Amino acid sequence: MGVRFRLLGPMEVHDGSDWRRIGAAKWRAVLAVLLTEANRVVSVDRIAAELWGDAPPSTVANQVHGYAARLRKLLGGSLVTQAPGYRLVVAAEDIDFGRFAALAEHGRASLRAGRVDAAAAALAEARALWRGAAFEDVPVTPMVEAERARLDELREGVLEDLAEITLRRGDHAAAAAELADLVAEHPLRERLRELRMLALYRQGRQAEALAVYDDLRALLAEELGIDPSPPLRELHERILRADPALAGPRQDGDLAGHALPVRQLPPDVPDFIDRAEPLQAVVDGLSSGTDDGPPPVVVVAGAPGVGKSSLVVHAAHAVSARFPDGQLYLDLEGTSEQPRSPEVMLAEMLSALGVIGGGVPHGPHARASLCRSLLAGRRMLLVLDDAAHAGQIRPLLPATGTCGVLVTSRRRVTDLPGARHIELDVLQPWAARELLTTIVGAARVRTEPEQAEEIVRSCGYLPLAIRISGGRLAGRAGWPLRELRERLADESRRLGELRVGELSVRASFELSLRALPAAAARAFALLGLLGPQTLPGWVLGPLLDEPDADETLDALVDANLIRLTGADAAGQPRYRLHDLLRAYAVEGAAALPAGTRRAAMTRLLTTWLHLAESAAAGLPPSLFRPTPVGGPRAPLPPDVARRVRADPLAWFDAERVTLAAMVALAADRGMDEQAWRLAATLIAYHDQRCLHEDWQRAHLAALRAVRRAGNPLGEAALLCGLGQVRIYRDALDAAVRDFSRSRLLYAESGDRRGEAMAIAGLATVHRVRGDLPRARDHARRALDIVVETGDRHIEAQLRNGLARIALAQGNLDEAGQWLDQAIAIAEGLGDIHRQAVVLREMSELHRGNDNPGAAFDALRAALRIFESLRDERCVAHTLIALGRHHAEHGDAPRTIDAITRAAVIFRDSGDHFEEAKCWQLLGELNPRDRTSARVHLNHALRFWQASGMDDRVTEVRATLARLGR
Numbered sequence: 033m034g035v036r037f038r039l040l041g042p043m044e045v046h047d048g049s050d051w052r053r054i055g056a057a058k059w060r061a062v063l064a065v066l067l068t069e070a071n072r073v074v075s076v077d078r079i080a081a082e083l084w085g086d087a088p089p090s091t092v093a094n095q096v097h098g099y100a101a102r103l104r105k106l107l108g109g110s111l112v113t114q115a116p117g118y119r120l121v122v123a124a125e126d127i128d129f130g131r132f133a134a135l136a137e138h139g140r141a142s143l144r145a146g147r148v149d150a151a152a153a154a155l156a157e158a159r160a161l162w163r164g165a166a167f168e169d170v171p172v173t174p175m176v177e178a179e180r181a182r183l184d185e186l187r188e189g190v191l192e193d194l195a196e197i198t199l200r201r202g203d204h205a206a207a208a209a210e211l212a213d214l215v216a217e218h219p220l221r222e223r224l225r226e227l228r229m230l231a232l233y234r235q236g237r238q239a240e241a242l243a244v245y246d247d248l249r250a251l252l253a254e255e256l257g258i259d260p261s262p263p264l265r266e267l268h269e270r271i272l273r274a275d276p277a278l279a280g281p282r283q284d285g286d287l288a289g290h291a292l293p294v295r296q297l298p299p300d301v302p303d304f305i306d307r308a309e310p311l312q313a314v315v316d317g318l319s320s321g322t323d324d325g326p327p328p329v330v331v332v333a334g335a336p337g338v339g340k341s342s343l344v345v346h347a348a349h350a351v352s353a354r355f356p357d358g359q360l361y362l363d364l365e366g367t368s369e370q371p372r373s374p375e376v377m378l379a380e381m382l383s384a385l386g387v388i389g390g391g392v393p394h395g396p397h398a399r400a401s402l403c404r405s406l407l408a409g410r411r412m413l414l415v416l417d418d419a420a421h422a423g424q425i426r427p428l429l430p431a432t433g434t435c436g437v438l439v440t441s442r443r444r445v446t447d448l449p450g451a452r453h454i455e456l457d458v459l460q461p462w463a464a465r466e467l468l469t470t471i472v473g474a475a476r477v478r479t480e481p482e483q484a485e486e487i488v489r490s491c492g493y494l495p496l497a498i499r500i501s502g503g504r505l506a507g508r509a510g511w512p513l514r515e516l517r518e519r520l521a522d523e524s525r526r527l528g529e530l531r532v533g534e535l536s537v538r539a540s541f542e543l544s545l546r547a548l549p550a551a552a553a554r555a556f557a558l559l560g561l562l563g564p565q566t567l568p569g570w571v572l573g574p575l576l577d578e579p580d581a582d583e584t585l586d587a588l589v590d591a592n593l594i595r596l597t598g599a600d601a602a603g604q605p606r607y608r609l610h611d612l613l614r615a616y617a618v619e620g621a622a623a624l625p626a627g628t629r630r631a632a633m634t635r636l637l638t639t640w641l642h643l644a645e646s647a648a649a650g651l652p653p654s655l656f657r658p659t660p661v662g663g664p665r666a667p668l669p670p671d672v673a674r675r676v677r678a679d680p681l682a683w684f685d686a687e688r689v690t691l692a693a694m695v696a697l698a699a700d701r702g703m704d705e706q707a708w709r710l711a712a713t714l715i716a717y718h719d720q721r722c723l724h725e726d727w728q729r730a731h732l733a734a735l736r737a738v739r740r741a742g743n744p745l746g747e748a749a750l751l752c753g754l755g756q757v758r759i760y761r762d763a764l765d766a767a768v769r770d771f772s773r774s775r776l777l778y779a780e781s782g783d784r785r786g787e788a789m790a791i792a793g794l795a796t797v798h799r800v801r802g803d804l805p806r807a808r809d810h811a812r813r814a815l816d817i818v819v820e821t822g823d824r825h826i827e828a829q830l831r832n833g834l835a836r837i838a839l840a841q842g843n844l845d846e847a848g849q850w851l852d853q854a855i856a857i858a859e860g861l862g863d864i865h866r867q868a869v870v871l872r873e874m875s876e877l878h879r880g881n882d883n884p885g886a887a888f889d890a891l892r893a894a895l896r897i898f899e900s901l902r903d904e905r906c907v908a909h910t911l912i913a914l915g916r917h918h919a920e921h922g923d924a925p926r927t928i929d930a931i932t933r934a935a936v937i938f939r940d941s942g943d944h945f946e947e948a949k950c951w952q953l954l955g956e957l958n959p960r961d962r963t964s965a966r967v968h969l970n971h972a973l974r975f976w977q978a979s980g981m982d983d984r985v986t987e988v989r990a991t992l993a994r995l996g997r
Contacts, residue, residue: 034478035110036126037067040183041163043170045106054106057171058083062099064170066111066120067127068179075117082173115978123478124462129183132161136190141308143193147350152197155190162187192223199231207231215244219251222264233271233278241271294358294384297415300349301342303470305463305495310454314347314438317452318413319354321433329429329437331419331445334456335592335610336367336540337496340440341417343456348415348438355413355436360384362428366420367442367543374427378403381414381428396427404431413438420547422448442544444590457595458610464488464498471502476513483513490520491530492611496537503532523615530612541616544591551576552587557624558632559594559609560617565693566597566606570669574635579667600686602675633697637706640694642668643676643683644713650680652865652901653825654716655792656756658709658749659785681902684717688726695730699737707734708746715753722905722941728757748777748786755793759800761945762981767797785826788817792830799837808837828857828866835873844880851877865906868897872910879917887917904941908934912950919957927957928964948975952988962995969995 036046043060044051054060065082066074080092089095100118104111112119124130139154166183167176191214198207211228218224225248232241245260245268252258259265270278310332317330332340348359360381365372378399382392385406393399407430419425419441425448429437439445446453459467468488469477477484491497505516519529530537545553558575559567572581585607588594594607609617621629646668648654668676676683684691691714698707711734718727731754738746751774758767775790795810815830835850851874858866871894878887891914898906915930935950948971955969969988976984 034126035107035122036128037063037122038128038163039064039067039170040128040132040161040166042168047106052106056102057169059099059103060169061171061173061176062096063103063120064167064176064179065173066103066118067122068175070120070122070124070127070130073114073117073119077116079117082175083171116974121481123481128161129166129179132158132183133186135161136186137308139190139193141311143197148197148200152194155194155197158190159187159194188218188221192221192227195224195227199227199234204231204234208235208237219248220255222248222261225260226264226267229267229271230278238271238274242268245271294360294412296361296384297348297352297359298345298361300346303467304342304346305459305467305470307339307343307456307459307463310343310456311347311350313452313454314343315351317454318347318351318436318438320452321436323432323434325433326450327430327433327435327437329439329448329451330454331439331441331448331451332454332456333441333444333592335494335595335613336442336544337494337537337612338456338458338592339495340442340456342495344415344417344438344440348413351413351436355411357410357412359413359415361415361417363417364419364424366418366424367547369546371420371424374424375399377428382406400427403428407435408432409434411435416440418442419445421445442592443547444592446590458493459495459498461485461488461493464491464493464495467495467498468502471499472505472513476505480513483517486517487513487520490517490526490611494537494610494612496535496540497530497612500530500532500535500537503535504529507532523618526615527612527619537612538616541613544593545616545620548591548593549584549587551578551581551584552591553620555581555584556588556593556617557620558629560614560619560621561629561633561697562636563693563697564609564611564614565690566600566608567690568600568604568672568687569607570672571636573669574639575632577632577635602679602683602686604672604675604686630701630703633701633703634706637694637698637703637710639668640691641706641710641713643672644691644710646673647676647680647683648713648716650677651716651720652903653863654719655789655826655829656712656715656719656753658712659783681717681720684714684721688717688723692726692730696733699733702737702741704734704737704741704743704746707737708743708750710734712749712753715756719756720901720903720905722908722938722943722946724757724760724943724945728754731757744777745781745783745786748774748781748783748790751777752786752790752793755790755797759793759796762984764797764801768794771797784817785821785823788814788821788826791817792826792833795833795837799833799840804837804841808834808841811837824857824861825863825866828854828861828863829869831857832866832870832873835870835877839873839876839880842880844877847877847880864897865901865903868894868901868906868910871897872906872913875913875917879920884917884921888914891917904937908937908946911937912953915953915957924958924961928954931957944975945979948972948979948984951975952984952991955988956991965995966992 035048038044038051043054043064045054046052054063061083062079065079076093076096079096080088084092100111100113107120110121112121124134135154135158139151139158142151142154166180170176195207195211195214198210208228208231211224211231215224215228225244229241229244232238232244245264248264249260252260260268314330314332318328321328332344334340352359362377362380363372364377375396378396379392381403382399385403387402387406393402409432412430412435414428414430414435414437416425416428416437416439419439421443422445425439425445439451444453445451458464465477465484465488468484487501488498491501501516501520505511505513516529520526527538531539545556548556555572555576562571569582569585572585573579576584578584585594589596589607593613594609597606597608600606648657691710695707695711695714698704698710711730714730715727718724731750735747735750735754738750751770755767755770755774758764758770771790771793775787775794778786778790791810792814795807795814798804798807798810811830811834815827815834818826818830831850831854835847835854838844838847838850851870855867855870855874858870871890875887875890875894878884878890891910895907895910895914898910911930911934915927915934918926918930931950931954935947938944938947938950951968952972955965955972958965958968969992973985973988973992976988
């Protein structure tokens with residue numbers, strides 16, 4: 033057994049021999065933080081913030097590392113060093129508050145399901161874990177305070193549930209006494225007041241029950257200025273009129289029985305893992321019927337292997353007391369080649385109800401009529417497992433609300449009037465782990481917890497797959513969990529591994545696929561080409577080469593073979609295959625002819641490229657886009673095209689992950705032309721959103737493909753794009769190599785515009801390095817070519833770039849000429865983005881001419897334009913320029929505000945490189961406030977150290993050293 037912990041009272045650690053206290057308060061605080069974030073990495077900065085808030089000591093990192101080293105002597109291998117901090121590896125059941133939370137949830141779920149004894153046992157065990165106040169001797173930190181409040185709230189809920197159980201059992205005197213103490217301790221908790229009022233009323237103490245309400249009403253009015261809640265006011269009124277319904281629940285002996293009740297339910301699942309929400313929904317649905325109304329019908333639908341039958345059988349047992357005349361169970365065999373006919377099943381029902389031999393009438397209508405007559409007035413539950421469609425179900429339905437009907441189906445049975453539909457999904461990770469633990473034993477899981485996590489993850493948290501995995505392990509006691517985890521890691525053999533005895537995940541999937549129309553089955557296989565990301569529904573059209581594939585999509589959704597995950601930022605519904613279903617689809621795709629697969633991918637990628645080009649056309653003109661070329665363009669889905677035109681940026685945001693995946697898929701499949709053109713088209717979006725990592729990853733994936741294929745034009749375009757990312761990342765040597773190679777390849781391909789862009793990139797590198805004469809020569813050469821090719825957008829930018837070089841050389845008059853030319857071109861084009869870029873540069877000209885007012889005006893005008901265009905990168909760089917100007921004029925608050933806003937933009941977009949540059953700049957611009965400067969510089973230093981940026985590390989350390997003097 034590993035290290036265990038107690039925090040529901042004074043902190044104690046069990047080291048395998050005895051419980052021990054931790055003497056030093058700071059040690060207790062650090063351990064409490066690590067336990068609150070158990071199994072997650074907690075950074076040194078986060079620990080420091082918890083312990084010292086905004087005023088950490090200068091040696092904060094060393095102190096945290098020292099505390100951790102001392103704790104490791106006690107905790108051993110449970111405390112792991114993992115950048116950027118520490119991770120405490122511990123099972124939830126080895127922390128008393130983790131066990132408490134699990135017991136509380138189990139108790140509540142049992143109570144909702146009507147299992148009062150099980151609920152009482154779990155909740156009482158949870159209550160017994162408390163030895164005082166949570167984190168009783170731990171110094172208060174924000175995280176500890178929040179966790180203490182959460183646990184206190186859970187504990188109060190447990191006490192309320194236990195009091196309710198006492199009340200349900202009819203021990204009203206004990207409940208009243210127990211609740212008197214709880215109300216005194218928590219006078220504002222209305223549920224306690226409600227339970228105490230019921231307990232007193234059921235003892236015949238009506239006046240005292242009303243007094244409890246009056247006390248609360250006065251207290252709420254005095255302290256909060258509000259009245260009791262509507263449910264409590266309603267209870268008060270019912271007590272006033274002595275509502276008979278407030279009497280205690282009837283005893284089991286009050287139920288009228290039948291001589292021969294039917295008990296056909298299969299045995300309850302012994303290792304059922306509570307699925308509280310869907311279970312409660314089933315129970316509520318079956319409880320909603322009235323004697324003179326229609327029968328309540330609950331349909332549980334879901335993908336194959338998701339645990340529909342287990343849930344339904346468990347729920348049927350849980351509500352069996354509501355149906356004392358019996359439970360009928362029928363397997364409709366909806367996924368077989370010949371689902372059972374209603375006529376046959378009606379005969380089976382009549383037999384169960386005592387009609388045998390010649391008493392069973394001929395024909396489905398006569399049999400259905402007799403069934404309804406026999407069920408009328410009886411309280412019976414009908415469980416119909418594995419229904420194919422509503423036509424199988426309707427003839428079997430009872431006529432009155434005294435009965436209930438519970439149905440499972442792999443398809444959405446939406447044409448069953450009045451039915452309540454419940455969609456069952458895979459298990460939550462914790463429940464999946466608990467299911468595996470129940471099957472293979474806690475000791476094996478405790479020995480290899482990480483392997484267990486990987487097994488259930490490889491199973492996609494699908495109950496059938498987890499049961500099969502658990503069964504294989506249970507039958508192989510000598511196997512370490514690692515053995516199965518390694519077998520499941522290979523997706524190509526995963527489905528073959530997931531079979532034991534008569535259970536097989538692949539066989540379960542085959543049953544669902546067999547029932548599909550031919551087009552839907554083909555579409556399902558083709559989806560196996562596309563990887564694990566979510567997808568918009570329109571992709572089926574290009575895959576199938578059909579203008580409208582909505583019916584096919586609906587067939588897959590109704591069969592629960594593809595799942596609707598929600599709507600994206602552009603308002604498109606998105607769909608996803610479960611991981612194991614995707615593995616099955618991959619097998620189906622592999623069985624298709626290679627030509628069919630390639631043609632489908634070509635159609636789809638061509639559509640993606642056309643959509644991306646349309647979206648990019650709605651963004652500010654990008655300098656880095658490749659030279660436009662002709663070629664086939666797929667017809668666009670009309671609804672998607674409208675969304676792209678309405679808000680290109682939102683569409684790109686919605687499709688960001690999928691577009692990256694399409695570039696990678698095209699590259700992996702040797703479709704180099706589609707890969708490089710799509711990657712290059714995405715530059716406009718990546719640049720505007722500062723998504724430099726996405727930009728680089730897509731370019732490198734496509735670059736490997738074009739080099740394998742010997743595609744010089746694609747290589748030239750990608751190297752030019754990569755060169756710009758290298759500039760953003762200060763990797764200037766690599767940028768020179770990329771631009772130089774790109775220039776050569778463009779020249780060989782005869783693409784003069786592309787050649788100019790590569791030369792312009794080299795000009796930028798020389799400018800950044802301070803070699804201004806070479807920068808000017810390259811920029812002039814690029815400009816001459818661009819003027820020749822007639823690309824006015826790039827011409828405006830190059831003239832702006834020549835102005836930057838002139839400014840750096842101190843040639844203000846020349847810079848002014850270049851800027852006037854640039855803004856005139858931009859205005860003529862109606863290119864407001866380029867106008868804003870030139871305005872930002874004009875601010876430097878005004879600054880050089882000692883006109884700070886005009887400089888600030890130009891920057892603010894540029895900022896307004898960039899914000900209106902939602903160009904986050906340009907907004908951030910304009911804020912940095914504003915911050916520098918504020919610093920020059922001694923306005924520290926505005927300096928900090930502007931550059932901090934820029935840092936947040938970079939952080940939110942994932943560009944931590946530019947974020948770190950902002951923190952370094954803030955430290956350098958604010959030397960008077962040495963404390964703040966050190967904080968900002970240390971932020972930057974940690975990133976540069978982690979990134980291996982030695983030059984930056986040296987710069988920051990030098991600045992810190994100057995501040996120290």
